Amino acid sequence: MSVFTTYLQLGFWHIWSWQATDHLTFLLALCAPFVLADWRRVVALVTSFTIGHSLTLALATLGLVGFNKALIEALIPVTIMLTALLNMQQTGRPDARPQRRPVPIIWALPNALALAFGLIHGLGFSNYLRSLLGENSRPVVELLSFNLGVELGQLVVVSIILLLGFVVLRGFGAARRDWVLTTSGAALGVAALLLVQLLAG
Numbered sequence: 763m764s765v766f767t768t769y770l771q772l773g774f775w776h777i778w779s780w781q782a783t784d785h786l787t788f789l790l791a792l793c794a795p796f797v798l799a800d801w802r803r804v805v806a807l808v809t810s811f812t813i814g815h816s817l818t819l820a821l822a823t824l825g826l827v828g829f830n831k832a833l834i835e836a837l838i839p840v841t842i843m844l845t846a847l848l849n850m851q852q853t854g855r856p857d858a859r860p861q862r863r864p865v866p867i868i869w870a871l872p873n874a875l876a877l878a879f880g881l882i883h884g885l886g887f888s889n890y891l892r893s894l895l896g897e898n899s900r901p902v903v904e905l906l907s908f909n910l911g912v913e914l915g916q917l918v919v920v921s922i923i924l925l926l927g928f929v930v931l932r933g934f935g936a937a938r939r940d941w942v943l944t945t946s947g948a949a950l951g952v953a954a955l956l957l958v959q960l961l962a963g
Contacts, residue, residue: 765903765904765907766903766906766907767907768907769894769903769904769907769908769911770907770908770910770911770914771911772894772908772911773907773908773909773910773911773912773913773914773915774911774912774914774915775911775915776890776911776912776915777912777915777916777918777919778915781890783952783956784838784839784842784883784886784953784956785883785916786919787842787949787952787953787956788811788838788841788842788845788879788883788949789808789916789919789920789923790923790945790948790949791842791845791846791849791945791946791949791950791953792804792807792808792811792845792876793920793923793924793927793945794846794849794941794942794945794946794949795849795852795853795942795946796924796927797924797927797928797931797938798924798925798927798928800924801924804920804924805917805920806873807873807876808876808913808916808917808920809873809913810873810874810876810877810880811873811876811877811879811880811883811916812880812909812912812913812916813877813880814876814877814878814879814880814881814883814884815880815881815882815883815884815887815912816880816884816905816909816912817880817881817884818880818881818882818884818885818888819884819885819887819888819891819905819908819909820884820905820909822884822885822888822892823888823891823892823895823901823905824901827885829885831889832960834882834885834886835886835960836957836960836961837882838882838883838886838956839953839954839956839957839960840953840957841879841882841883842949842950842952842953842956843950843953843954843957845875845879845946845949846946846947846949846950846953847946847950849942849946850942850943850946850947850950853938853939853942853943853946887912891904891905891908923945927941927945
């Protein structure tokens with residue numbers, strides 16, 4: 763098996779590991795306001811997030827930037843909580859008219875927020891990747907294939923979330939607002955638990 767294929771698989775399966783719970787939770791919060799018909803918008807958001815974390819992942823792995831590990835680990839659940847709260851703010855006001863397509867603030871800022879949060883998540887990824895690379899000082903192929911694997915893994919996760927939303931909304935007739943609040947609330951709860959565990963540790 764080639765180095766490219768090996769790290770492609772490592773990136774893909776990392777998304778599905780317990781180590782990526784925070785990453786999966788962020789994707790849930792990111793996708794919460796969207797339905798299957800919005801898949802192009804979601805792909806654009808996820809790709810913006812990937813660009814952000816790929817940049818800092820590469821810089822940190824190559825030793826070109828330094829960071830406070832504890833601070834980054836704490837900021838990751840904070841980014842999830844902010845995303846979930848923004849979703850809930852847009853859709854959870856009792857006096858607001860129900861919207862067919864709730865628009866989170868991420869739309870108002872194009873993909874800037876997703877990219878910015880990706881920068882933080884990339885720093886968190888770097889410790890894991892450095893442990894895989896060992897003494898390799900110029901891991902260009904490894905970085906490229908790992909990031910591609912992560913992106914593929916993310917797209918599969920996003921597809922599952924959107925399909926699940928389609929089933930709940932169309933198959934069970936759930937209200938769009940209830941779906942957004944439930945999924946965002948779940949992401950918020952998981953992120954809060956992760957943050958508490960970090961602070962307690």
